[in-house]
Amino acid sequence: MRIHYLQHVPFENPGNIIEWVHKKGYKVTGTHLYNFEAVPAMEQFDWLIVMGGPMNIYEEKKYEWLGYEKRFIKEAIDNHKIVVGICLGAQLITDALGGKVTKNPEKEIGFFPINFSDEALESTLFKGFPKDINVFHWHGDTFSEIGEGCEIIASSNACKNQGFVYNKHVIGFQFHMECREKNVLSLIENCGEEITSDRYIQTEAEIKANLDYLKIANTLMYTFLDNLEADYLERSN
Template identity: 35%
Template structure:
């Protein structure tokens, strides 16, 4: 399988994806749209993975490359490509499919529980009904027409959705490594304000052992993409 991965900030760590792709002898191409996004050919990949970023999906004026990337994502979906969007990636997916992306009532930072809503989907086969994942987001999205809602958290009513059999958007970060998390807490510490769903840095770091369970869940999801 040929995998195209889109990364949106310099210290994001896609090492889990790189390791998984290597173990399964897939091909990987990594692009960094903020440096200028050229449109790849949809004929050159089978699975598109869109990672998160500190920008918002609706900030086209501040980040002009977002327009080109969203147009490309729409084309990939229309061409029937498998797609996994995470945080910003999920929000861009929701927008290009006709949903609205907007500021959530609460910013959600730290280890918070995600609950599936009982809707079954092949890409979530084997994923627990309830689990903890790392979060760092202030935006939310409405479920696009034709898509199905799959999960929520107490702070955010939409945590996952699917469109068709091969497109999945996840608001949360199963992929985050301890190193990336530590750097986020250092560089973005100004966001760790006193708020209902924002945990303190000490608590977040104390819970980094949860990354083991997160990676097992993400491994299951990626394995589901290999099943037609």
């Protein structure tokens, strides 16, 4: 299996997703869009992972590769690739599916609980997941309207739409289960000016005090990837 990822800034990498890929012995490649690298041809990958980033999906004048990336994501979906988006990545997928991305009523930064829907927990993709988990967040925008055929799978007090699934092969997460401790600390270092005083923004000290929550989230990311792999291999046979 060949897995390709799209990375938007040097400090937001695929985290424990890469560890899972290496453990499985699969091939992994990446496009660092901030370096204007070329994306692969469709026949060169099976899964596409779209990472997060501090930019917004509508800032195409500032980040001229965004339009190019959106077309590539849409093509991957149309070619029935497995496509997984995290934070900005999920928002880019939403745009490709005809949904709408806007400012969330609340900026959400830090560790806050999300609640999975009963329908999500009954699906094979989220087998083994608990109803509620504390996960890491860092976002101001959200997919306020999902595309036709998408199903919302999770929510939080600050953000109504925390994840979605489209046709079982396209999944978006507004939150971060892929982050290791170094990923969180790197976000603080590079985007710390966004940590202001608000009810759903934790202080730097609070974030660092809650890093143990990453252990459960990392385990669940592995569980999700295992479930996704099983579904993919079953459909491929």
